[in-house]
Amino acid sequence: MNEGGAAIRNKWDRIYRETGDAIPEPAPVLADNAHLLPAAGIALDFACGLGGNALFLAQQGLDTHAWDISPEAIRRLNAYARRLGVALRSEIRDVMECPPVEESFDVIVVSRFLERSLAPAISAALKPGGLLFYQTYTREKVAEVGPTNPAFLLDTNELLRLFSSLRLVFYREEGQIGDPARGARNQAFFVGRKT
Numbered sequence: 510m511n512e513g514g515a516a517i518r519n520k521w522d523r524i525y526r527e528t529g530d531a532i533p534e535p536a537p538v539l540a541d542n543a544h545l546l547p548a549a550g551i552a553l554d555f556a557c558g559l560g561g562n563a564l565f566l567a568q569q570g571l572d573t574h575a576w577d578i579s580p581e582a583i584r585r586l587n588a589y590a591r592r593l594g595v596a597l598r599s600e601i602r603d604v605m606e607c608p609p610v611e612e613s614f615d616v617i618v619v620s621r622f623l624e625r626s627l628a629p630a631i632s633a634a635l636k637p638g639g640l641l642f643y644q645t646y647t648r649e650k651v652a653e654v655g656p657t658n659p660a661f662l663l664d665t666n667e668l669l670r671l672f673s674s675l676r677l678v679f680y681r682e683e684g685q686i687g688d689p690a691r692g693a694r695n696q697a698f699f700v701g702r703k704t
């Protein structure tokens with residue numbers, strides 16, 4: 510792992526050591542669109558953190574993989590999986606150095622992680638008919654949440670551009686339109702299918 514990867518790993522290890530012990534929830538883009546999931550297949554929670562998406566995918570009966578650079582995140586995820594009695598394959602993995610191989614997953618979920626250079630590898634890693642569920646923070650926000658560095662925030666409609674090779678299934682991005690106290694704000698939500 511290079512110096513940048515080690516710094517990221519240490520930062521997230523510190524954060525996860527200080528995070529409470531509640532079992533993490535799946536991201537809304539997955540929970541709200543769970544009816545789209547296949548009955549069986551191989552799923553990946555990409556940069557999974559504590560693995561709310563992975564636990565949910567495994568509970569839906571999918572053969573679930575979960576990758577994160579933080580050993581502390583993976584340790585905690587394994588403990589949650591044991592507590593819930595679900596089986597999943599977790600891995601300490603730097604996705605920049607080891608992106609997924611082509612056509613290897615039926616479902617990929619990415620939440621609150623943005624590394625634009627990986628978008629082609631993520632699309633390529635879907636099997637034909639595979640689904641990508643993606644949500645992360647936007648520059649246009651109504652609250653001070655998510656990263657402060659604008660490089661880690663989505664531009665307007667950016668997920669549509671990054672994953673334009675996929676068939677659009679679902680998209681939501683509300684920006685600052687209308688009543689900011691209502692709706693799904695601060696993030697963009699995308700589901701796409703590889704045809």
Ligand SMILES: C[S@@+](CC[C@H](N)C(=O)[O-])C[C@H]1O[C@@H](n2cnc3c(N)ncnc32)[C@H](O)[C@@H]1O
Pocket residue numbers: 514517518521536555556557558559560561576577578579582602603604605606619620621622
């Ligand atoms: C904001 S957290 C999101 C975690 C989880 N997806 C969620 O929605 O709760 C970002 C995650 O990306 C992971 N991460 C950052 N760079 C990574 C890399 N190069 N390879 C793998 N994971 C990485 C961090 O360890 C952290 O768990």
